[in-house]
Amino acid sequence: VGIGQELRTGAATDNGREVVLGTVFMLIGENSRVVSQAVARRMEEINRTLPAGVEAIPVYDRTVLVDKAIATVKKNLLEGAVLVIVVLFLFLGNLRAALITALVIPLSMLFTFTGMVHQKVSANLMSLGALDFGIIVDGAVVIVENCVRRLAHARMHHGRRLTLRERFDEVFAASQEARRPLLFGQLIIMIVYLPIFALSGVEGKMFHPMAMTVVIALLGAMILSITFIPAAVALFIGNQVAEKENRLMLWAKKGYEPLLERALGAKAVVATIAVIAVVLSGLLATRLGSEFIPSLNEGDFAVQALRIPGTSLTQSVAMQQQLERTLKAKFPEIRRVFARTGTAEIASDPMPPNISDAYVMLEPESEWPEPRRTRQELVEAVQAEVGRIPGNAYEFSQPIQLRFNELVSGVRADVAVKVFGDDMEVLNETARDIERVLKSIDGAAEVNVEQTTGLPVLTVNIDREKTTRYGLNVADVQATIATAIGGREAGTLFEGDRRFDIVVRLPERLRGDPEAIRRLPIALPPTAAALGPAAATGATPAGGAVAGAGRVGFIPLSEVATLALAPGPNQVSREDGKRRVVVSANVRGRDLGSFVAEAEAALARQVKVPTGYWTTWGGQYQNLQSATQRLRIVVPVSLALVFALLYAMFGNLKDGLIVFTGIPFALTGGILALWLRDIPLSITAAVGFIALSGVAVLNGLVMIAFVRNLREGGATLDRAIREGALTRLRPVLMTALVASLGFVPMAIATGTGAEVQRPLATV
Known part of the structure; x- marks a missing residue:
């Protein structure tokens, strides 16, 4: 009896030396x-x-990582706010009017943060990533522009400065005139975000905070637009409001008026061109590819090393240390490499001892010896270097992405093919065929079949006839073997306030020796020990002399069992009650949707799945499918609600349809922008299209509502269209420009998290 140690199931290493690693x-x-x-x-x-x-x-x-992502969001929001204020001043030509409009930004953000606290939504890349101060001030822009225009007209009409009462009356009339289209427009923008609330699962967890934040901000901005803005305009604009327009608007009208005349003179041609543009953009959208969300550049990366099943923990640690020392010596860009091998004491992430999860922490890029070297080039160089180390297979990912993929679908790669069935041999054979096909697909990287076989297993075959002759039963023999190899708790040792198990088992050198296990003594029952097998055969047991009556005798394990060391199953995984084998792959240099589409076609041609077996796709593609299916149902419902609001606004189908056509026409620009920047469709891009649809409807409402007012005043249709288009050019340009320019910093940002915001802002 001696003080030993608990059986090790895992280990940790750091920069090539063994350490103790803790996780919070x-x-x-x-x-x-x-x-x-x-x-x-x-x-x-x-x-x-x-x-x-x-x-x-x-x-x-x-x-x-969180601080870097938040810093990116702060920078984008600040730059967007500055651009919005500049546009407001340039178009309004009045500093006070621009400042009053801009005040909606901080006030609506206070409203937003209050709502976020109440709804327990934290400020992060996703929740703040879709905020556009341009969209937030759109309602205020419409009110302020109309107030400034009417105040200037009234001052010109009276030929003098307006009294306070006259200013109040004009502002009230201007606000009342723009209130109805404004409220309907803001409600429509909020309604188009409803599809995001319909997302469920992982995609719902990710995008619900984003939609919640935007809706709260829009609600606050809408309330401010019809309360604070009119009051502030009436009190602080003053009498220095002139009817003359600034140079920017004069230049805009000078360019727009002839275009308007040509468009009105060739209505059929313009309508045909618009329809063709929508159709072509739809065709172009089918060539963009698709993905769930853009991959966030975490800065660091993860390397999972997989070794032959049955590799001991000691050997795995030695191989991992060699890997870490190689990376540290070859790449000065790497600050630290640490890894977990096997299963930790608290088995929150169980792994066999032949697998190591390594985390490669990088120096800041500004300190790299080769400043022009990109992170992707570094990863490729690391892949080439570790590929020279024998005995390992690798999967490259990122620390959070690795865990995210595994938690979502049980695989750590970007995409996976899951093969379901009953017979493990058939499953493995089919999986190997799928692996061969996936490796031939352009963009496939780190294609691996789940390690299900190859684990050396010591099998003890107990001869039931012999055990019966010795008066033993199988359970007795199994219990002895389990105690000798696995150990059995025999008591507890107390040392102060700590306690330790007392475990009975063979020494380590004997537990791994098959010959020693064959000689393992098996205790005979007292009766059998006294009589021996002579009662049945008349012979003396080979294990030695027969004990006296009442005394316990022993025989070696080899007398009643045979031992065989042969490869066995490494793991048997189940999903929904069925056995499954996973073929995983990472996708490099192309979008996920087109990769899966090409792979599906190739698998259908080249792999014959046996009857009773089937395959499904997992990984991020599973999330993309789930979100796409849900959006296909909810988006048409939301568009129907938008049209219902338009009908309620105008009271007729014709005007509602005219405004509604702004949505497909606006989407053409977003699709073209994605194509020009080589950005695939994603859920974040879909959020951008949602925001774009709301802005397009708001602009149409402002224009059509004014044209209808002119028609009700007795103007002819052509005159109402010309006058309405020219008069409302400024608010339409302002709302469109502030909404788009507010996203410009996000579209061109390069900081941490910019990849996630880029599709949304580009649209």
Whole structure:
């Protein structure tokens, strides 16, 4: 009896040396940034209590990534706000009017943050990523522009400065005139976000905060537009409002008026060109490709090393240390490489000892010896280098992306083909055929079949006839083997307030020796020990002399069993009650949707799935399918609600349809922009199309509502169209420009998280 150690199921390494690695688990619903900061403070306290020479160092802190992403969002929002204010001043030509309109931004954000706190929505890349100050001030732009125009007309009509009462009356009339289209327009923008609330599962968790934040901001802006803005205009604009337009508007009208005349003179041609543009953009959309969401560049990357099943923990650790030392020596861009091998003490992420999850932490790009080297080029160089190390297969990903993919669909790669059935041999054979086909598809990287076989298994075949002759039963033999190899708890040892299990088992050197296991003594029952097998055969057992009556005798295990070491199953995975084998792959250099489409066609031609077996797609493509199917149902419903509001606004189908046609015409520009920037369709791009639809409808409402007012005043249709188009050119240009320019910083940003916002802003 001696003090031993618990059987090791896992290990940790850091820069080529073995260390102790701890993981902090966050409770559901907590804020990761707050928790990380609290842990950092507690780590400082812990370090003060550690013995000399022992130090606890944080090797991965999610706060770093969160702070970088939030910094990107802050920068984009600030730059967008500046652009919006500049556009307001240039078009209104009145500093006070521009400032009053711009005040909607901070006031609506206060409203938004209050709602976010109430709804327990944290400020992050997703929740703030779709905020566009241009869309937020659209309603205020319409009110302010109409107020300024009417105040200027009234001052010109009276030929003097307006009294306070006259200003109040004009502002009230202007607000009342624009209130109805404004309210309907803002409601429509909020309604078009309803499809996002209909998303479920992972996509719902990701995009619900985004939609919630936008709707709260729009609601606050709408309330401010019909309350604060008119009051502020009446009080602070003053009497220095002139009817003359600034140079920018004069230039815009000078260019727009002849175009308007030509369009009205060739209505059929313009309508035909518009329809052709919509059709062509629809065809172009089919060539864009698709993906769930753009991959967020986390800055660091992860390397999962897979070794032959049955590789011992000691051997895996040695191979992992070699890998880490190689990376540190070859690449000065790498700051730290740490890894987990096998299963930790708290098995939150169980893995066999032949698999290691390595996290490669990089230096800031500004400190790289080759500044022009991109992160992707570095990853490719690392792939080439580790490929020279024998005995390992690799999967490259990112720390959070790796966990995200695994939690969502049970696989760590971007996409996976799951083969379901009963017979493991058939499953493995089919999986190997699928692997061969996937490797031939352009863009496939790290194609691997799940390791289901090849684990060396020591099989003990117990001879039931012999055990019966010795008076034994199979359970007795199995219990002895289990105790000798696996160990059995025999008591508890207390040391202060700590307790340790007392475990009975063979020494480590014997547990791995098949010959020693064959000699394992099996205790005979007292009766059998006294009589021996002579009662049945008349012979003396080969294990030795017969014990006296009442005494226990022993025989070697080899007397009643045979031992065989042969490859066995490494793992058997099930999903929905069925066995399954996964073929995983990462996608590089192309979009996920086109990759899966090409792979599906190739698999249908080249792989014959046996009867009773079937395949499904997993990974991020599974999320894309789920979101797409839901949006196909909800988007038409939302568009129907939009049309219903337009009908309620105008009271007839004709005007409602005219405004509604702005949606497909607006989408053509978004599709063309995505194509020019080589950005595939994604859920974030869909959010951009949703916002674009709302702005298009708002502009149409402003224009058609004014034309209808002119018609009701007795103007002919052509005159009403010309006058309405020219008069409302300024608010239409302003609402469109502030909405689009507010997204420009997001569209061209390069910081952390910019990849996620780029499709939305580009649209």
